[in-house]
Amino acid sequence: MKDKVNILGVWVDMVNIPRAVDKIMQFFNDDGLHKVYTPNSEIIMAAYKDDNFRDILNDAELLTADGIGVVYASKILGKPITERAAGYDILCEILERIKGTSRSVFLFGGKPGVAETAEEKLKERYPGIVIAGTRNGYFKPEEEEDIVSQINSSGAELLLVCLGAPKQELWINKYKDKLNVKVAMGVGGSLDVFAGTALRAPDFYCKHGLEWFYRLMKQPSRAGRMLALPKFGFTVLFKGRKYKQED
Numbered sequence: 001m002k003d004k005v006n007i008l009g010v011w012v013d014m015v016n017i018p019r020a021v022d023k024i025m026q027f028f029n030d031d032g033l034h035k036v037y038t039p040n041s042e043i044i045m046a047a048y049k050d051d052n053f054r055d056i057l058n059d060a061e062l063l064t065a066d067g068i069g070v071v072y073a074s075k076i077l078g079k080p081i082t083e084r085a086a087g088y089d090i091l092c093e094i095l096e097r098i099k100g101t102s103r104s105v106f107l108f109g110g111k112p113g114v115a116e117t118a119e120e121k122l123k124e125r126y127p128g129i130v131i132a133g134t135r136n137g138y139f140k141p142e143e144e145e146d147i148v149s150q151i152n153s154s155g156a157e158l159l160l161v162c163l164g165a166p167k168q169e170l171w172i173n174k175y176k177d178k179l180n181v182k183v184a185m186g187v188g189g190s191l192d193v194f195a196g197t198a199l200r201a202p203d204f205y206c207k208h209g210l211e212w213f214y215r216l217m218k219q220p221s222r223a224g225r226m227l228a229l230p231k232f233g234f235t236v237l238f239k240g241r242k243y244k245q246e247d
């Protein structure tokens, strides 16, 4: 697979943001569901320890490198990804391209009210964008079939699943044969960012690969989760080269 880099068993597409956007725009023209996930180092570490989750990620039609750790890992492994392709940035560009067209979006995830606020904000920011429906991300297992029906009857072509990882990837995978959308993206806290209930790191931090540091300052409770980053670095250094880069 010459356009992908195998990072601890996860085949990440070597794409920058414009290339990822082009691929997704093409998915809208193709038949069937296309799954798009944006793994960071924490997600790849989770997949390294869980074969089932790894297979779910590898079943995606597009996997982009969300986070500087994944970009560095690709360089260590000799198949460099040129830049971080975060889900939020890709999504903003997609919304820019589909505003004013009939391609509509379903917003699924976040606390009650977040998706509705995100809808209002998106309509201001992308005039002409069609939001086909919204649903919060807190539900009982027995409600899931109804959520799938709500999404399908909305006629949306783009489904944003914002349940956090790995919940969102598992959910998309579970319903991949029932969903009628063209593109399902797992994009974590993006609805919170659109709604204004969470702040994105300022550009300075993103550009210098320091978004993790900004998030740590804002939410010190994430410190435990962030230990995944150095662990990931060491694992790639010591185990990464054992993974074949060609199929």
Ligand code: UDP
Binding pocket: 109, 110, 111, 136, 137, 138, 162, 163, 164, 165, 167, 187, 188, 189, 190, 191, 192
């Ligand atoms: N979330 C949800 N349902 C859940 C758990 C989380 O809708 O059962 C939402 C949560 O409200 C937040 C988003 O998932 O809007 C992302 O959560 P988190 O910040 O933990 O994920 P990350 O983006 O860091 O992976």
